Amino acid sequence: MSAEIDPVKLMKQEVGKAAAALVESGTIVGLGTGSTTAYAIQYIGDRLKSGEIKDIVGIPTSFQAEVLAKEYGIPLTTLDAVDHIDIAIDGADEVDPNKNLIKGGGAAHTREKVVDALANKFVVVVDSGKLVERLGSTFKLPVEVIPMAITPVMRAIAKLGGKPELRMGIRKAGPVITDQGNMVVDVTFDSIDNPAELEKTLNNIPGVLENGLFVGVTDVVLVGEVKDGKPLV
Numbered sequence: 001m002s003a004e005i006d007p008v009k010l011m012k013q014e015v016g017k018a019a020a021a022l023v024e025s026g027t028i029v030g031l032g033t034g035s036t037t038a039y040a041i042q043y044i045g046d047r048l049k050s051g052e053i054k055d056i057v058g059i060p061t062s063f064q065a066e067v068l069a070k071e072y073g074i075p076l077t078t079l080d081a082v083d084h085i086d087i088a089i090d091g092a093d094e095v096d097p098n099k100n101l102i103k104g105g106g107a108a109h110t111r112e113k114v115v116d117a118l119a120n121k122f123v124v125v126v127d128s129g130k131l132v133e134r135l136g137s138t139f140k141l142p143v144e145v146i147p148m149a150i151t152p153v154m155r156a157i158a159k160l161g162g163k164p165e166l167r168m169g170i171r172k173a174g175p176v177i178t179d180q181g182n183m184v185v186d187v188t189f190d191s192i193d194n195p196a197e198l199e200k201t202l203n204n205i206p207g208v209l210e211n212g213l214f215v216g217v218t219d220v221v222l223v224g225e226v227k228d229g230k231p232l233v
Ligand code: 5RP
Pocket: 032, 033, 034, 035, 036, 037, 090, 091, 092, 093, 102, 103, 104, 105, 106, 107, 108, 109, 112
């Protein structure tokens, strides 16, 4: 009996490999968060180990990315030590036709936005299931909130027409806590007509640290596709 090939996993692997191939020697690389970027981090590590590229340094967007980078032998630095980022590679939960994104499925969107927005080239890696006509149609919008403000922020979001839900962790034992020690509210909107405006409006609510709308930040979107059981990028 042949093992089942998971097409989504295949897409993620191939697109991660394609993104890793864009990294050049001597560059500073923003390392995103999530299962797709995890493959990119792995392949960057492989390229370093084989000597295909050298002298790269990574800036992780989360504790998860930091752990993976260390596992795959990618030297790391911080934003205090560099004056630019050459390329950032990161996943997304939704991508619209204008390359605007919803991110934060892994609760890492605050640091991701800092790193991705600083990069000279921001490359998004997704499987084809992440492409949408309109943001918010398949994925709730993550909003990072400082814990003491959770109730007023949820009320303010409801006043804007959103349906906020506090993100709970495994077995609902407690709320998900971000790398910054905050909580995440996932918001359903009937329709996100103006992502740029909503991004600013949400960030203006006192107690909101950052939301998962990434507007005008993306340079390149690499989309993984599978045809006849074979991956296409
Ligand atoms: C984490 C993110 C991820 O990049 C996003 O959730 C996509 O993850 P995956 O590649 O696992 O589907 O924004 O905050």
